[in-house]
Amino acid sequence: MIFTFRDLFKDHPWRISAALFCVAFGVFLSIQLIPGIPDPDSFYHIAMAQEIRDHGVVKDFYWLGDFTVLGGTYADQHFLYHVFLIPFVTFLPPFVGAKLATAILASLSIVVVYLLFRALEVRWAAWVAALLLLVNPYTFRMGLIKAPSLGVIGVFLLLLFAARRRFAALFVASACFVWAYGAFPLAFGAVGLYALTQGVASWKTHGRRKISRRSRLKRLWRNEGRLVICSFLGIIAGLVSSPYFPKNLRFYWIQTIQIAVVNFRGTIGVGGEWYPY
Numbered sequence: 001m002i003f004t005f006r007d008l009f010k011d012h013p014w015r016i017s018a019a020l021f022c023v024a025f026g027v028f029l030s031i032q033l034i035p036g037i038p039d040p041d042s043f044y045h046i047a048m049a050q051e052i053r054d055h056g057v058v059k060d061f062y063w064l065g066d067f068t069v070l071g072g073t074y075a076d077q078h079f080l081y082h083v084f085l086i087p088f089v090t091f092l093p094p095f096v097g098a099k100l101a102t103a104i105l106a107s108l109s110i111v112v113v114y115l116l117f118r119a120l121e122v123r124w125a126a127w128v129a130a131l132l133l134l135v136n137p138y139t140f141r142m143g144l145i146k147a148p149s150l151g152v153i154g155v156f157l158l159l160l161f162a163a164r165r166r167f168a169a170l171f172v173a174s175a176c177f178v179w180a181y182g183a184f185p186l187a188f189g190a191v192g193l194y195a196l197t198q199g200v201a202s203w204k205t206h207g208r209r210k211i212s213r214r215s216r217l218k219r220l221w222r223n224e225g226r227l228v229i230c231s232f233l234g235i236i237a238g239l240v241s242s243p244y245f246p247k248n249l250r251f252y253w254i255q256t257i258q259i260a261v262v263n264f265r266g267t268i269g270v271g272g273e274w275y276p277y
Helices: 005-009 013-032 041-055 079-091 094-119 125-134 136-142 148-164 167-180 185-208 213-241 247-262
Strands: none
Touching: 013 094, 013 125, 013 136, 041 079, 041 094, 079 094, 079 148, 079 167, 094 125, 094 136, 094 148, 125 136, 136 148, 148 167, 148 185, 148 213, 167 185, 167 213, 185 213, 213 247
């Protein structure tokens, strides 16, 4: 019997995932070996991990004072990210540990993309996911000591659970996403867009099969409708169960609506990520 290298990974998603992680980790670790930190936000994230470790949940961020509208409505929008950093900044020198944690999260993002593509039956899913390592804006952003890598993992995990119809997992992941990443509306948007496209496709398919409108509506609710409801309820649960509730509601109003949607970039500098690409 002839055994080839291809047979080693054929139909073994966890072996492929491990191989992808190792390759991605090598790439992202090499990025972290560059001296210095390119984004000043990284100092905040490292310090917040240390603050939570030493003093528990930081609810009063008095350093903001009266210099910003968020001074009296602080909420840690990346709480789970900071919790994830704690062991790395504790058992290693803080900046070394943070860089290692960043390489791990960035590598996991590649693995999660592969698992989603595999669930969607994309051909050559592993190779397509690996192509992200050649996209400079992606590797740069994932290589920063910031929360977007965890946000990317969260969004693609939600899509993976939606594709697999894991309703309970989708609910829990949506709630956790609120605690992990401030741009949690992305979770509902991603799941909603997936449900919409799947619903349109299934509606047309069932229409060609002469299935009654009532039966099509039932199937649409059973499959796509419940995905949207589970994600929405998960987000609500995440908001209400947050240690910052109800203060976090005003915080997210300012962050999501006033800064992201209304956007005062014509008045003051709001940060490079809020400007057109």
